[in-house]
Amino acid sequence: MKTSDAVLIAESLKGRFAEGTYSRRARAVLEHRRIAFKQGHWIVVASGFVEPILYLFSFGYGVGKLVGKIQVTPGHWVTYAQFIAPALLATSAMNGAIYDSTWNVYFRLKYDGTYKAMLATSLGPLDVALGEIGWALFRGLIYATGFTAIVMPLGIIKGWYGLLAIPAAVIIAFAFASIGMLYTTYAKSFAQMDWVNVVMLPLFLFSGSLYPLSIYPDWLRYVIEALPLYHGIQIVRCLSLGIIQWSLLLHVAYFVVMIVVGLTFTTKRMRALFMR
Amino acid sequence: MAISDLTRRGSLQIIDVAKILRNGSLYVAEARIRNLLQWKWSIVGEAVANPMFYLLSIGIGIGKIVNSHQSVGVDGVKYLTFLAPALLAATCIQGAVGEATHPVLEGFKWQKGFFAMNATPITGKQIANGVLLAAMTRVTFGCVVYFSALYLFGAVHGLHSLWLIPLTLFAANSFAVLMMGICAAIKNDDLFLNMVQRFLIMPLFLFSGTFYSLSSMPKFLQIIGWASPLWHATEVGRWISYGHHISHGALLFHFSYMAIMTIVGFKVAHHHFVKRLAK
Amino acid sequence: MSTIGPAAGGKEPLIIARGLRKEYGDFTAVDGIDFQVNRGDSFGFLGPNGAGKSTTMRIIAATLTRSGGDITILGKDPEVRGPEIRAHLGVVPQQDNLDNSLTVEDNLYVYGRYFGLSKKFIHGKIEELLAFAQLEEKRGVKVEALSGGMKRRLTIARALVSEPEILMLDEPTTGLDPQARHILWDRLFRLKEQGVTLLITTHYMDEAEQLCDRLMVMDKGRIMAEDSPANLIKTYSTKEVLEVRFGSDRNAQFADQLRSMCDRIEVLPDRVLMYSDDCETLLHNVVSKGMQPTTSLVRRSSLEDVFLRLTGRSLVE
Numbered sequence: 001m002k003t004s005d006a007v008l009i010a011e012s013l014k015g016r017f018a019e020g021t022y023s024r025r026a027r028a029v030l031e032h033r034r035i036a037f038k039q040g041h042w043i044v045v046a047s048g049f050v051e052p053i054l055y056l057f058s059f060g061y062g063v064g065k066l067v068g069k070i071q072v073t074p075g076h077w078v079t080y081a082q083f084i085a086p087a088l089l090a091t092s093a094m095n096g097a098i099y100d101s102t103w104n105v106y107f108r109l110k111y112d113g114t115y116k117a118m119l120a121t122s123l124g125p126l127d128v129a130l131g132e133i134g135w136a137l138f139r140g141l142i143y144a145t146g147f148t149a150i151v152m153p154l155g156i157i158k159g160w161y162g163l164l165a166i167p168a169a170v171i172i173a174f175a176f177a178s179i180g181m182l183y184t185t186y187a188k189s190f191a192q193m194d195w196v197n198v199v200m201l202p203l204f205l206f207s208g209s210l211y212p213l214s215i216y217p218d219w220l221r222y223v224i225e226a227l228p229l230y231h232g233i234q235i236v237r238c239l240s241l242g243i244i245q246w247s248l249l250l251h252v253a254y255f256v257v258m259i260v261v262g263l264t265f266t267t268k269r270m271r272a273l274f275m276r
Numbered sequence: 277m278a279i280s281d282l283t284r285r286g287s288l289q290i291i292d293v294a295k296i297l298r299n300g301s302l303y304v305a306e307a308r309i310r311n312l313l314q315w316k317w318s319i320v321g322e323a324v325a326n327p328m329f330y331l332l333s334i335g336i337g338i339g340k341i342v343n344s345h346q347s348v349g350v351d352g353v354k355y356l357t358f359l360a361p362a363l364l365a366a367t368c369i370q371g372a373v374g375e376a377t378h379p380v381l382e383g384f385k386w387q388k389g390f391f392a393m394n395a396t397p398i399t400g401k402q403i404a405n406g407v408l409l410a411a412m413t414r415v416t417f418g419c420v421v422y423f424s425a426l427y428l429f430g431a432v433h434g435l436h437s438l439w440l441i442p443l444t445l446f447a448a449n450s451f452a453v454l455m456m457g458i459c460a461a462i463k464n465d466d467l468f469l470n471m472v473q474r475f476l477i478m479p480l481f482l483f484s485g486t487f488y489s490l491s492s493m494p495k496f497l498q499i500i501g502w503a504s505p506l507w508h509a510t511e512v513g514r515w516i517s518y519g520h521h522i523s524h525g526a527l528l529f530h531f532s533y534m535a536i537m538t539i540v541g542f543k544v545a546h547h548h549f550v551k552r553l554a555k
Numbered sequence: 556m557s558t559i560g561p562a563a564g565g566k567e568p569l570i571i572a573r574g575l576r577k578e579y580g581d582f583t584a585v586d587g588i589d590f591q592v593n594r595g596d597s598f599g600f601l602g603p604n605g606a607g608k609s610t611t612m613r614i615i616a617a618t619l620t621r622s623g624g625d626i627t628i629l630g631k632d633p634e635v636r637g638p639e640i641r642a643h644l645g646v647v648p649q650q651d652n653l654d655n656s657l658t659v660e661d662n663l664y665v666y667g668r669y670f671g672l673s674k675k676f677i678h679g680k681i682e683e684l685l686a687f688a689q690l691e692e693k694r695g696v697k698v699e700a701l702s703g704g705m706k707r708r709l710t711i712a713r714a715l716v717s718e719p720e721i722l723m724l725d726e727p728t729t730g731l732d733p734q735a736r737h738i739l740w741d742r743l744f745r746l747k748e749q750g751v752t753l754l755i756t757t758h759y760m761d762e763a764e765q766l767c768d769r770l771m772v773m774d775k776g777r778i779m780a781e782d783s784p785a786n787l788i789k790t791y792s793t794k795e796v797l798e799v800r801f802g803s804d805r806n807a808q809f810a811d812q813l814r815s816m817c818d819r820i821e822v823l824p825d826r827v828l829m830y831s832d833d834c835e836t837l838l839h840n841v842v843s844k845g846m847q848p849t850t851s852l853v854r855r856s857s858l859e860d861v862f863l864r865l866t867g868r869s870l871v872e
Binding site: 282283284285286287288289290291292293295296297299300303304306307310311314387388389391392393394395396397398399553554 | 619749
Binding site for chain 2: 047050055065067070191194198202
């Protein structure tokens with residue numbers, strides 16, 4: 001790029017939305033991720049969707065024999081594999097997004113100096129945040145597509161609504177990545193980063209992934225319903241089982257709030273950290 | 277500036293080589309444990325939280341649905357009882373493998389601490405033994421806590437069920453020492469460990485008859501279970517815990533399998549520790 | 556090349572090597588060398604990177620097996636009695652391998668335990684070593700927070716916890732700033748005065764001159780010369796050196812003329828070194844023949860010149 005181009009870009013952005021915060025060049029950050037990915041252990045990342053598949057086969061088949069069919073709405077019974085597959089997809093979207101936006105970001109924040117270098121260029125903090133999160137989304141998209149491609153032919157996810165599970169997984173990833181990155185910008189030590197893992201396991205185990213929430217006492221159910229993974233599982237489960245209802249919009253709204261809050265405060269925080 | 281000189285009698289006077297040859301592994305374990313103690317509250321927290329999470333969600337949560345669907349229970353007992361020995365073994369085996377392999381990466385590659393140890397009279401074999409001993413010390417703690425949780429949840433009964441603890445530690449040790457040896461032998465070990473977690477530990481956890489009896493799986497998947505130390509530990513554990521039917525021959529086979537894995541593991545670990553230190 | 560006898564100079568030999576070799580596949584790292592280190596020696600291996608110094612050190616440290624020849628350390632064969640030999644060595648490796656997650660104090664403690672020393676003994680020793688390494692204020696600090704110089708001093712202190720017969724230092728000051736180097740040299744000099752046998756590899760001349768009584772100059776796995784620093788200079792160089800620069804194009808152009816005026820010259824890319832016992836006069840002669848250098852410098856011969864003479868190249872490239 002010629003210098004004059006850079007000046008032109010900078011000029012054209014003057015007075016625009018989020019001037020100094022966002023230069024509409026998050027793509028450059030994404031590109032950085034892509035190159036680093038090709039040089040790193042891509043196989044570790046690429047094989048990420050194997051885990052939910054293994055869970056699905058093990059629980060869906062084996063535990064499925066023990067529990068029989070599950071009632072999702074009055075009169076609507078599904079196999080156990082059909083019941084847990086959407087939850088596994090939503091959980092893996094969460095896991096991938098959280099991992100990308102916490103541990104990976106933490107290293108670049110504290111040790112690599114990648115962001116410091118990026119923010120010294122024309123890139124703004126929102127570019128960096130969007131770039132990182134964009135990468136997490138891309139990964140979420142790949143995982144969701146891989147998972148669906150394996151599961152659909154087996155009849156576990158049915159119908160064309162089922163395909164909507166893929167964009168749903170991306171929204172889930174977006175929301176968790178935004179919040180994950182926000183947390184990371186506040187984290188001060190490895191011990192604090194470890195808390196991320198401490199939270200993720202019970203989130204997976206208790207959010208209605210492996211059995212319906214109806215077995216819980218009411219108070220516990222309300223707690224779970226306030227947590228984000230529950231909403232993720234509900235969206236994907238409803239879509240993949242063809243249950244289309246207004247409450248879907250409510251779940252989506254929950255994630256929109258997460259995304260807006262996460263992005264806004266991550267940007268502010270990045271600015272405070274690097275652009276004083 | 278006044279600087280005190282060092283008092284000196286000389287190593288020939290103060291060092292007892294025979295004692296180091298005898299106790300070297302303990303010194304290595306002591307150092308590892310000192311390192312682990314920095315994280316003592318995380319370790320305690322994890323040891324307590326992990327059984328709570330799994331017992332509540334899978335044991336009781338899934339158990340509720342299973343028990344309502346299976347009038348005679350699973351393997352003749354309540355789901356939680358059926359699950360308990362397997363969860364105990366799975367957790368301890370995973371913990372032991374992690375604790376025995378992670379320091380190998382650190383010691384040979386990241387911090388090179390093993391080379392520092394080997395510059396002293398400590399031998400490669402003693403390093404391997406010491407690291408394993410420290411790992412098993414931590415796992416023993418976790419195992420006792422887990423067992424106590426099982427007891428509180430009513431998942432195990434009676435004094436005889438205490439035998440689950442040594443059985444589980446034996447199984448955990450057998451797999452941990454083998455993985456430690458393989459880890460020492462492999463150059464690209466961080467990639468390797470990631471792959472091990474994803475393609476070995478996770479499938480073993482899921483397909484070793486942990487959550488349902490292995491015989492309900494298709495034959496080709498049962499093979500994974502046969503190879504897995506987790507399945508062997510689980511079978512024997514169920515026999516100890518609630519009298520799961522098992523033949524004498526099978527019992528002998530389970531123990532032999534774990535014993536052979538232990539012996540081979542030690543051979544591999546010792547060989548590769550010594551070899552890699554001398555590179 | 557060197558005279559080897561069990562009681563050379565009436566001193567007790569601690570290390571005796573004969574025809575020592577180490578090969579890695581086709582590559583020969585150490586090519587049949589003989590040397591002897593006596594009690595109380597301060598013995599240096601001097602050579603560029605890849606000369607075989609570190610390999611030799613690791614063989615002596617009983618952590619690397621040799622491919623051929625014989626070596627005994629404290630009268631023992633390292634391949635048979637490694638732990639017994641290592642019990643009496645203090646090893647400072649080229650790269651610090653401290654335990655970063657432990658404190659300064661704990662690093663010393665843990666290391667002392669590897670020698671089977673009692674807790675009481677180690678705790679007493681830690682106080683001395685912290686004072687020696689000037690790390691008293693850092694005792695409770697984790698190693699990862701120390702500066703490079705502090706880490707180096709801690710590594711040396713750690714090697715001394717067992718009161719070793721031989722202290723081995725592989726490139727002790729590489730990568731340190733000048734001030735940190737001088738602090739370190741001071742510590743090592745104290746140890747030397749206390750009679751600790753020192754074994755040092757280095758590619759720094761000043762370090763070798765400061766710390767070593769005897770030097771073995773190595774290149775490509777072989778010994779090029781062995782003597783005291785002063786004797787090496789006397790044998791392989793002149794008293795003084797004249798360094799002249801004519802500008803990079805003209806250095807070579809004047810070479811033949813300059814060569815005829817003194818004992819020996821070396822033409823380097825940026826300057827010409829002229830060897831003579833009286834360089835003031837030499838400089839006068841050069842100028843009077845109409846060759847006016849842009850800069851000139853008269854200095855005493857150093858080990859750098861010895862190395863240049865022996866190998867035909869500079870030590871630090």
